[in-house]
Amino acid sequence: MITIKNYIKGKFQNPIQGNWLDNYNPSDGEIYGQIPNSSKEDVESAYKSAKSAFSSWSQTTLEERSRILIKISELLEANLDRFAEAESKDNGKPISLAKAIDIPRAASNFRFFGNAITQFASESHESVGQNAINYTLRQPIGVVGCISPWNLPLYLFTWKIAPALAAGNCVVAKPSEVTPMTAYLLGEICNEAGLPEGVLNIVHGLGTTTGQAIIEHPDIKAISFTGGTATGAHIARVAAPMFKKLSLELGGKNPNIIFADCDYEDMLNTTVRSSFANQGQICLCGSRIFVEASIYDKFKKDFVEKVKALKVGHPSEADTNIGALVSKSHLEKVKAYINIAKEEKGTVLCGGNEVTIKGFENGYYLEPTVIEVPNDDCRVNQEEIFGPVVTIMPFKSEDDVLEMANKVKYGLSATLWTNSLKRTMRMSNELQAGIVWVNTWMMRDLRTPFGGVKASGVGREGGFEALRFFTEAKNVCIKY
Numbered sequence: 001m002i003t004i005k006n007y008i009k010g011k012f013q014n015p016i017q018g019n020w021l022d023n024y025n026p027s028d029g030e031i032y033g034q035i036p037n038s039s040k041e042d043v044e045s046a047y048k049s050a051k052s053a054f055s056s057w058s059q060t061t062l063e064e065r066s067r068i069l070i071k072i073s074e075l076l077e078a079n080l081d082r083f084a085e086a087e088s089k090d091n092g093k094p095i096s097l098a099k100a101i102d103i104p105r106a107a108s109n110f111r112f113f114g115n116a117i118t119q120f121a122s123e124s125h126e127s128v129g130q131n132a133i134n135y136t137l138r139q140p141i142g143v144v145g146c147i148s149p150w151n152l153p154l155y156l157f158t159w160k161i162a163p164a165l166a167a168g169n170c171v172v173a174k175p176s177e178v179t180p181m182t183a184y185l186l187g188e189i190c191n192e193a194g195l196p197e198g199v200l201n202i203v204h205g206l207g208t209t210t211g212q213a214i215i216e217h218p219d220i221k222a223i224s225f226t227g228g229t230a231t232g233a234h235i236a237r238v239a240a241p242m243f244k245k246l247s248l249e250l251g252g253k254n255p256n257i258i259f260a261d262c263d264y265e266d267m268l269n270t271t272v273r274s275s276f277a278n279q280g281q282i283c284l285c286g287s288r289i290f291v292e293a294s295i296y297d298k299f300k301k302d303f304v305e306k307v308k309a310l311k312v313g314h315p316s317e318a319d320t321n322i323g324a325l326v327s328k329s330h331l332e333k334v335k336a337y338i339n340i341a342k343e344e345k346g347t348v349l350c351g352g353n354e355v356t357i358k359g360f361e362n363g364y365y366l367e368p369t370v371i372e373v374p375n376d377d378c379r380v381n382q383e384e385i386f387g388p389v390v391t392i393m394p395f396k397s398e399d400d401v402l403e404m405a406n407k408v409k410y411g412l413s414a415t416l417w418t419n420s421l422k423r424t425m426r427m428s429n430e431l432q433a434g435i436v437w438v439n440t441w442m443m444r445d446l447r448t449p450f451g452g453v454k455a456s457g458v459g460r461e462g463g464f465e466a467l468r469f470f471t472e473a474k475n476v477c478i479k480y
């Protein structure tokens with residue numbers, strides 16, 4: 001049994017009220033640890049710790065902040081295996097994925113913002129003819145809250161924490177209670193890297209207790225949140241009357257639009273990945289696949305063949321493509337959508353069933369599932385499933401597919417497969433999404449703005465956008 005503790009003022013601490021939650025291993029359904037269900041008192045203690053560190057951290061030179069963040073990055077890389085194993089065990093994702101993507105990206109987040117802060121600059125505006133100059137200060141906000149989900153645990157946790165710290169804030173952070181393990185281990189790394197105590201505080205617990213205490217805290221002045229749309233709406237309702245700065249990265253129901261003139265093999269291989277990477281539990285997965293009618297039958301046959309060849313297996317096996325879903329309740333939710341699809345006259349072309357793995361019979365495994373849907377209005381094409389389930393349907397024209405692509409309430413990302421430059425430009429202009437990938441998927445350059453429109457969120461992360469979010473602009477006007 002592993003007992004996870006809160007990380008407050010550089011020390012590992014038990015929850016003040018002594019409430020604990022079970023931590024499950026999705027690959028075998030066993031409880032393998034306990035995590036604090038932190039109360040308001042713990043959040044207050046984390047806040048006070050952050051507050052007391054702020055005056056010093058906000059005045060720490062950019063070179064020194066940068067040095068510490070890059071040191072954290074190096075220590076994560078040095079501990080790659082340990083972190084990847086912990087992530088895979090906690091989340092159910094294949095160890096190969098945690099090693100190739102999750103942990104390297106967490107390290108990159110710290111390195112990137114460690115470098116970015118040394119290049120961050122503010123503007124000045126000369127008021128010509130008025131003998132005045134304005135310059136803008138970019139001051140850290142103070143104590144900020146970072147709340148992250150379970151699908152890419154350390155990747156998304158650090159994507160918030162690194163820019164917040166780089167900009168000179170002190171942080172109260174809460175990882176998902178479903179996947180707390182690597183956030184817990186991060187505390188050790190921060191101490192080893194010499195991050196001063198109190199600059200980062202990590203509290204564990206349920207959204208409704210610990211998360212709620214963070215968003216309600218009157219002196220936590222900004223909230224950076226990634227998670228579900230309903231949770232984001234709730235956070236906005238609580239935080240808006242207190243005039244907190246808010247960054248909300250929420251759900252998606254992303255179109256993957258395939259034209260006959262694409263590079264077929266590249267499209268096919270990438271579409272398998274964009275459908276099922278991380279068991280389809282990535283907000284950017286292309287869960288609605290629209291294929292131009294002239295290649296629809298060929299695509300259907302080739303795609304289903306490739307999906308059937310994916311190996312569902314224990315996350316620790318090197319050749320596993322699809323690991324376990326994150327939790328029993330999530331597995332049930334995804335299965336319920338497969339039933340809804342059938343009721344809505346969808347045809348399950350492959351998958352649709354739970355998988356039993358010998359020796360791990362209580363794990364949460366599901367076959368990768370492809371459903372042919374009769375129209376785009378069905379629930380499985382409109383609601384976020386967030387699992388290894390994609391729908392496919394043909395389209396006739398650019399206008400038709402554009403209308404379907406945009407008809408959902410979400411607007412996170414869209415993928416387009418075509419070699420026509422004009423169509424690329426036309427559709428990229430029209431697609432209602434924060435991110436459009438053309439002939440690729442999930443290629444990331446950390447300098448670019450990242451975020452969604454409509455029910456997929458408010459605000460942008462990444463690059464200087466994140467540093468702007470985590471600072472307040474103050475204009476100083478000097479007359480001479």
Ligand SMILES: NC(=O)c1ccc[n+]([C@@H]2O[C@H](COP(=O)([O-])OP(=O)(O)OC[C@H]3O[C@@H](n4cnc5c(N)ncnc54)[C@H](O)[C@@H]3O)[C@@H](O)[C@H]2O)c1
Binds near residue numbers: 175207212215226
């Ligand atoms: N847009 C993005 O970048 C992005 C990235 C990853 C996941 N997501 C979305 O996240 C969802 C899946 O993640 P999830 O199930 O962990 O989401 P969730 O909204 O249930 O939880 C996310 C986090 O919010 C916390 N939380 C829950 N209720 C809260 C409250 N009342 N106050 C404060 N915090 C609270 C949770 O404890 C968790 O840490 C999906 O909808 C997915 O699309 C979006």
Ligand SMILES: O=C/C=C/C=C(\O)C(=O)O
Binds near residue numbers: 151152159283284444
């Ligand atoms: O599941 C959501 C994935 C989010 C990815 C990022 O925030 C990113 O790549 O920066």
